[in-house]
Amino acid sequence: MIWRREHRLNMKNIFKVVFVLILLSLAVGYLYREPIKQRIFALITQGMFVAVDNDDFDPGPAIHSHFPGLQATYQDRSITLIDEFKGVNGTAVIASRSFDWCPYCMRQIIQLQENKAGFDAAGIGMVAITYDDPVLQQAFIEKFGITIPVVSDVNALSFKTLGILNKNYSPGEFQYGIPHPGMIVIDPQGKVVGKLFLEAYSLRVDAAAALAFAKTALGLDPPLIK
Numbered sequence: 001m002i003w004r005r006e007h008r009l010n011m012k013n014i015f016k017v018v019f020v021l022i023l024l025s026l027a028v029g030y031l032y033r034e035p036i037k038q039r040i041f042a043l044i045t046q047g048m049f050v051a052v053d054n055d056d057f058d059p060g061p062a063i064h065s066h067f068p069g070l071q072a073t074y075q076d077r078s079i080t081l082i083d084e085f086k087g088v089n090g091t092a093v094i095a096s097r098s099f100d101w102c103p104y105c106m107r108q109i110i111q112l113q114e115n116k117a118g119f120d121a122a123g124i125g126m127v128a129i130t131y132d133d134p135v136l137q138q139a140f141i142e143k144f145g146i147t148i149p150v151v152s153d154v155n156a157l158s159f160k161t162l163g164i165l166n167k168n169y170s171p172g173e174f175q176y177g178i179p180h181p182g183m184i185v186i187d188p189q190g191k192v193v194g195k196l197f198l199e200a201y202s203l204r205v206d207a208a209a210a211l212a213f214a215k216t217a218l219g220l221d222p223p224l225i226k
Contacts, residue, residue, distance in 0.1 A: 041103040048104055049111070049206035050198070053213075057199035059164045059180050064193070067093075067186045071157035073134060074149065082127055082186070085149050089123035090193070090218045091186045092210070095164055096130045097178040097201065099140040099150070105130065105181060106140070108204045113146050115207035122215055124185075129153055131177035153177065164197070183210055185217045193217040 061068060069080045082091055094112065096105035109128055112119075119126055127149045130137065134152045141150060156177040159165040162184070169176040181204065182197035194217030196205045205213070 041106065044103050045107045045202075048107065048202055048204055050203055051206065051209045053196045053198060053205055055199050057180075057197050058195065059197055060162055060182065060184055060195050061192045063195070064191060067184070067190050067192055068161050070129065070151065071154050071161065072129060072151040073154060074151040076134075078154070079151065085125045085127035086186070086188065087120070087123040087125035088188065089220060090188055090214070091125045091127065092119065092214050093184040093186065094126065094128040094148075094182075095159065095162070095179040095184070096128055096181050097166075097175075098130050098132050099128075100132050100136040102201075104202055104204060106144075108181075108207075109146060109148065109150075110144055111207045112210070113144070113148055115211060116148060118208070118211050119214075122211065122220060124211070124214055124218070127151060129158060129179075131156065131159070131179070153179075183214075185214045187218055 067082070070082065072079050082093065085091055094109065096102070096109060099106055099109065112126065112128075116126065129151045131153045132140075137150050137152060140146065153159055156165055159177070159179040162179070164179040164182065166175070166178050166180055169178070180197055180199075181201055182195060183205070184192060185194035185196075187193050194213060196210060196213060198204065
């Protein structure tokens, strides 16, 4: 009987210690959730950048066609044109899946932001578009200091018009409305002169290579930034 009583007491003490350890783990996880999240995202996106668009995947408006415009919202207003975003030498439209849950899209736009000065120097404006609600976009913008304009697609109309809507999802599904991620380069007259689309959504052309590609497509000299 004494042995059983001591055994029960020992088990209770063990349960108490385990319970406290669980609570401490949850508390630490909560306090450091953002660094942990960013570390996980860094591991997931490791090796995502490539130097060139090296596959045959080619959605979107045809080269030399006129850019068809958007059906989007920006700063609480509807927009159909990209004129306010263009640079003197052209515009790069970056289609992304989500800045709320897609780690590849987040890391890509952060890298593009880090290289924005190069696009500015080349006279190339940038604008990004996702299917996210503007409130979610703004949270991301403020968190990472994104100054590249970000617009929100309305009911997938922009991505449908551009021919880049991902048709693997149906209305009602969480991911319905996302595009095939990529970049469309447009000259000052509104003509599509270049595209960067990789079939694997987990791969993106890195910012320096994308800038070099855009400069070449726009006929800028020299096209390389190095």
